Amino acid sequence: MAGNGIRIEGLRKRYGRGDAAVDALRGVDMEVAAGEVVGLIGPSGSGKSTLLKCLGAVVEPSGGRIALGDEVIYDNGWKPPDLRTLRRDRIGFVFQAPYLIPFLDVADNVALLPMLAGRQNGDARKRAHELLDALDVGHRAKARPSQLSGGEQQRVAIARALANQPPVILADEPTAPLDSERALAVVRILNRMARQFSTAIVVVTHDEKIIPTFKRLYHIRDGRTVEERGEGREL
Numbered sequence: 001m002a003g004n005g006i007r008i009e010g011l012r013k014r015y016g017r018g019d020a021a022v023d024a025l026r027g028v029d030m031e032v033a034a035g036e037v038v039g040l041i042g043p044s045g046s047g048k049s050t051l052l053k054c055l056g057a058v059v060e061p062s063g064g065r066i067a068l069g070d071e072v073i074y075d076n077g078w079k080p081p082d083l084r085t086l087r088r089d090r091i092g093f094v095f096q097a098p099y100l101i102p103f104l105d106v107a108d109n110v111a112l113l114p115m116l117a118g119r120q121n122g123d124a125r126k127r128a129h130e131l132l133d134a135l136d137v138g139h140r141a142k143a144r145p146s147q148l149s150g151g152e153q154q155r156v157a158i159a160r161a162l163a164n165q166p167p168v169i170l171a172d173e174p175t176a177p178l179d180s181e182r183a184l185a186v187v188r189i190l191n192r193m194a195r196q197f198s199t200a201i202v203v204v205t206h207d208e209k210i211i212p213t214f215k216r217l218y219h220i221r222d223g224r225t226v227e228e229r230g231e232g233r234e235l
């Protein structure tokens, strides 16, 4: 796969051992191109979170292969020497709750990660303001997270996930607490950001409001994925 994007082959994850073992992933294949937003759906307990955690280098798989762009990061063992750096620089996370830091203003919430990654403070703040403007929350840059609406907070969380320009964003139920209009706005933004920054985005969701928007979906059942064509409804 040229450039960025995600390729997963035969990924397996077994929790526990012996009688208590649970095979959460039994050979998952998945591909997400740079600039693409793909939905990951499936019933409770089917392995969605486990797949996202393996992809995010939070949980160690039991076998298979994961490549980000041209770099194999897992092949029956992690390849990068430092997984924290991998997570910080290559992967953005968006969760159901925004998890913003309450005592930092909105701009600093976004600028923090690039600063931790060694960017000059001025550069990091400039980047934060650009992203906040792109997400239409630039006018709230000086506010505290608690002063923002739920939808605004989620847009700030997306800006934070994009702050280090990661090639991959993993979003776990990012629209669950939002009403229909705001949920669709978040998906519209994720699609725009994917195209603009060539980011590969995986969205785990149960949200019927947004499922029709995906052009491509992976349905996970009993630890195996099936690729499906989505409706790709206009946003």
Ligand SMILES: Nc1ncnc2c1ncn2[C@@H]1O[C@H](COP(=O)(O)OP(=O)(O)OP(=O)(O)O)[C@@H](O)[C@H]1O
Pocket (backbone or CB within 6 Å): 015, 016, 022, 023, 024, 042, 043, 044, 045, 046, 047, 048, 049, 050, 051
């Ligand atoms: N830390 C763990 N130890 C043991 N088993 C686990 C662990 N985490 C998940 N499992 C099991 O792995 C399987 C897949 O779980 P996972 O959380 O990935 O499902 P999910 O599709 O995200 O579910 P939900 O939609 O309910 O969040 C389930 O049978 C679950 O009980």
